Amino acid sequence: MPNLKDLKNRINSVKSTQKITSAMKMVAAAKLRRAQEAAEAGRPYSNRMQDVISGLAAKADASSAPALLVGRAEIKTHLLVIMSADKGLCGGFNGSITREARELIAEKEAAGIAVQVYIVGRKSGDALRQEIEGKQFARVDNVQGSHVTFGDAAEIAAKILEGFEAETFDSVSMIYNRFVNAITQKVTHTSLIPADVQATEDADAGLSASYEYEPDEGELLGALLPRNISTQLFSALLESTAAELAARMTAMDNATRNAGDMIDRLTLVYNRTRQANITKELIEIISGAEAV
Amino acid sequence: MAETTQLELVTPARTMMSAEVEMVVIPGSEGLFGVLPRHSAMLANLQRGQLEIYEGGKVTSRFMIDGGVADVSGERVIVLAERAENLDKVSAEELDLRAADASEADKDFLMAVKAAI
Numbered sequence: 133m134p135n136l137k138d139l140k141n142r143i144n145s146v147k148s149t150q151k152i153t154s155a156m157k158m159v160a161a162a163k164l165r166r167a168q169e170a171a172e173a174g175r176p177y178s179n180r181m182q183d184v185i186s187g188l189a190a191k192a193d194a195s196s197a198p199a200l201l202v203g204r205a206e207i208k209t210h211l212l213v214i215m216s217a218d219k220g221l222c223g224g225f226n227g228s229i230t231r232e233a234r235e236l237i238a239e240k241e242a243a244g245i246a247v248q249v250y251i252v253g254r255k256s257g258d259a260l261r262q263e264i265e266g267k268q269f270a271r272v273d274n275v276q277g278s279h280v281t282f283g284d285a286a287e288i289a290a291k292i293l294e295g296f297e298a299e300t301f302d303s304v305s306m307i308y309n310r311f312v313n314a315i316t317q318k319v320t321h322t323s324l325i326p327a328d329v330q331a332t333e334d335a336d337a338g339l340s341a342s343y344e345y346e347p348d349e350g351e352l353l354g355a356l357l358p359r360n361i362s363t364q365l366f367s368a369l370l371e372s373t374a375a376e377l378a379a380r381m382t383a384m385d386n387a388t389r390n391a392g393d394m395i396d397r398l399t400l401v402y403n404r405t406r407q408a409n410i411t412k413e414l415i416e417i418i419s420g421a422e423a424v
Numbered sequence: 425m426a427e428t429t430q431l432e433l434v435t436p437a438r439t440m441m442s443a444e445v446e447m448v449v450i451p452g453s454e455g456l457f458g459v460l461p462r463h464s465a466m467l468a469n470l471q472r473g474q475l476e477i478y479e480g481g482k483v484t485s486r487f488m489i490d491g492g493v494a495d496v497s498g499e500r501v502i503v504l505a506e507r508a509e510n511l512d513k514v515s516a517e518e519l520d521l522r523a524a525d526a527s528e529a530d531k532d533f534l535m536a537v538k539a540a541i
Contacts, residue, residue, distance in 0.1 A: 174436055176432075177504055180502055283526065343465045343467055345466070352467060355453075359506065362506075
């Protein structure tokens, strides 16, 4: 028979856990709203940028197009940018990124392409420690959260471009969690080099033939493609931050509910035990009295 | 009322402004250029400089922008700038405060903004 005192302690500890998880849920919900707004506010820029680039790319002729757009002919090494959270306690958020990254690395290596990784965020770097041994190109933590700045994205982009110029790798892609809505996050894999050019839906009739360019198309494309990489990284950081908070909110909501269920179950056991004890004592008293 | 063109100034973080303007002067990498309504379609690379909005022949507001691209068509101008500050709304003290914990590149821009106020 469980000891009453032990049960009481157990119930209290689950109660305090529940308090923590429900507080975390509320914090995540409040932050999520801000992160979501930031992600939405950032969309016009990245969409427009995509439109401009895809319009220009359509015009660039294949022979002289910059390597950033069409990629190198031979791909020996691939750089994978892995974006995860800095903190845990957000359900499957980091796990799904890590799993996907592991698969991608294996896939590339099976195809005879060496892989380097750029770790953004603490969690996936820790989880993948063994796999990425000796393959880490760079790592940066703490760029997500409430302080995502374009400067951080630009720094990551600069480093990537530097490595690309030095031919440390020949193509670049990134994986991150895209924020779909508060209960869904989607692991997304996008190519950065060569640039993934797709016009967004609201692209207005494309860039018509009568466009003038200042300077000419080639130079303009050369100036915009590096910027596009920072833009894509920045919007991925924003999306990933919002997705992390959404994942945490859901995970903490579940945890709070589970804690509630557990408290109910334990309370039931506690009450049964208490009554059993009382009954036992009564029987002892009565049988004691009868014996006299 | 004079004819106007739709100006949108967009930074990675947000849309800084969206308004009907009579004329806007933009710092292109090949030199300043003014955009009036019904300007021919153009795509221009930009450099750091001041973007000036004219209303009735006078400058009504000024922005400091840093790099980017302007997409001009007959009815609208979209300026995509990596960084932008409204010169009428920021103060030197505020800029100093923000520069204190900004990255090198951001700091450089904020100082340029401070000098332009």
